[in-house]
Amino acid sequence: MTLAQKPSAEPYAGPWLAVRMFAAFAFAYFFSAMLRAVTATLAPRFSADLGLTAADLGLLAGAYFLGFSALQLPLGAALDRLGPRRVILSLTVLAVVGCAAFAMAQSLWGLVAARVLIGMGVSAGLMAPLTCYRRRFSPPAQLRANSWMLMTGSLGMLASTLPVQWMLPMWGWRGVFWAAAAGLAVAIALMAWAVPRDPVPMASAGAAQADSSRTDGYSDIFRHPAFVRSMPMGFFVYGGLIAVQALWAGPWLTRVAGWTSEQAAGGLFTINLCMLFAFMGWGIVMPRLASRGLGADKLMAWGLPLNLIVLAVILLWPQRAGAGIWALWCVSCTVVSLSQPAIAQAFPVTLAGRALSAFNLVIFGGVFCLQWGIGLAIDALQAAGMDTVSAFRGAFGIFWLCCLASVLWFLRAGAPGRTVAR
Numbered sequence: 001m002t003l004a005q006k007p008s009a010e011p012y013a014g015p016w017l018a019v020r021m022f023a024a025f026a027f028a029y030f031f032s033a034m035l036r037a038v039t040a041t042l043a044p045r046f047s048a049d050l051g052l053t054a055a056d057l058g059l060l061a062g063a064y065f066l067g068f069s070a071l072q073l074p075l076g077a078a079l080d081r082l083g084p085r086r087v088i089l090s091l092t093v094l095a096v097v098g099c100a101a102f103a104m105a106q107s108l109w110g111l112v113a114a115r116v117l118i119g120m121g122v123s124a125g126l127m128a129p130l131t132c133y134r135r136r137f138s139p140p141a142q143l144r145a146n147s148w149m150l151m152t153g154s155l156g157m158l159a160s161t162l163p164v165q166w167m168l169p170m171w172g173w174r175g176v177f178w179a180a181a182a183g184l185a186v187a188i189a190l191m192a193w194a195v196p197r198d199p200v201p202m203a204s205a206g207a208a209q210a211d212s213s214r215t216d217g218y219s220d221i222f223r224h225p226a227f228v229r230s231m232p233m234g235f236f237v238y239g240g241l242i243a244v245q246a247l248w249a250g251p252w253l254t255r256v257a258g259w260t261s262e263q264a265a266g267g268l269f270t271i272n273l274c275m276l277f278a279f280m281g282w283g284i285v286m287p288r289l290a291s292r293g294l295g296a297d298k299l300m301a302w303g304l305p306l307n308l309i310v311l312a313v314i315l316l317w318p319q320r321a322g323a324g325i326w327a328l329w330c331v332s333c334t335v336v337s338l339s340q341p342a343i344a345q346a347f348p349v350t351l352a353g354r355a356l357s358a359f360n361l362v363i364f365g366g367v368f369c370l371q372w373g374i375g376l377a378i379d380a381l382q383a384a385g386m387d388t389v390s391a392f393r394g395a396f397g398i399f400w401l402c403c404l405a406s407v408l409w410f411l412r413a414g415a416p417g418r419t420v421a422r
Helices: 015-050 054-070 072-082 084-104 108-121 127-136 139-159 162-194 205-215 219-223 225-256 261-291 296-316 323-345 349-383 388-412
Strands: none
Touching (some): 015 054, 015 162, 054 072, 054 225, 072 084, 084 108, 127 139, 127 349, 162 261, 219 349, 225 296, 225 323, 225 349, 296 323
16 A cells, blocks of 8 residues: 655744754765765775776766666655655665765675665655655745755765865875765754654555656656756756766866876866856845746757866867866856756645656766766777876867757757645
């Protein structure tokens, strides 16, 4: 028998409860983002210790997103029926186990398996909070909370750069993952204390059967105009942003721009610091912009072409493309983050978890394909006789064409579906 949650909306949270919930979720998401991006900093160490190729690095980094993506559709149904608190507490335990397994792994495939487990364990790190905010925060507060959660993620990515580089001589990369396991264990305790218990699921066979026939296959969600319009952009632009930020920015700085590992770690720190301030800014201005009729749809339509221009500049002068220009590209891509609350608000509250998780599947499916695919393209172009700089340039040129096609689709597909009020 399928469990279905009562369709009635939960009351909006008061200020203290809202702050407490946000802080607990953000602490957990900090470690999720740090674990996502840490391979960019550790790539030179992995290559030296294990002799990994570019494709191996792409597979290792992408394994996180493979595990992450594999759970998104069942995760969405679980969030809507069982509630975000139950789901995130259960899955974060899996992340703790995955970090411990990574710290003890002795081979590439052991590392890959542990990364898959970590990705599965943190798969609710953003979707559970956003589902909770959809239920308990007002629409303007949802926009702000979404941006500030991503700001917290940027803080985690920031911690994955120079701080991790400084920790390596003392702890080694295995110690970094033991520390992450301990941090996630603390996050479990904080969320158990700070987040109110989910409503008790209702085991009504009739309601459950009706809900299942409508939504378990995600057919309504995947056919929705807002979802169809945003899918290619989510896959290539949003997925590409995370793929570069979490992995390929580091190898570009060392192998194309000629930076040392220490300089590259400092460059990644700069990139993620800029991202942190960008998301902080979005959180501050979005409620005001929305109140003036400048919603996510208009802002994305205006802002998306900028990232294509910046990436084209990088491809024209690849060896001059240091951390500054990559930071500008990453910041220019942040406008795409507005698609997540826009997707959530395009569906009833009872479908918010499924809609968010379905879109997250698109994004992180893109991350996995692009992280691995860029590595495969680099290796293939080098095998065809290209030098390192030309191989990177060619692989990212293909990526640029994919981004261009997705932006044109978004701009030409028409206005998204009408937002469903709470």
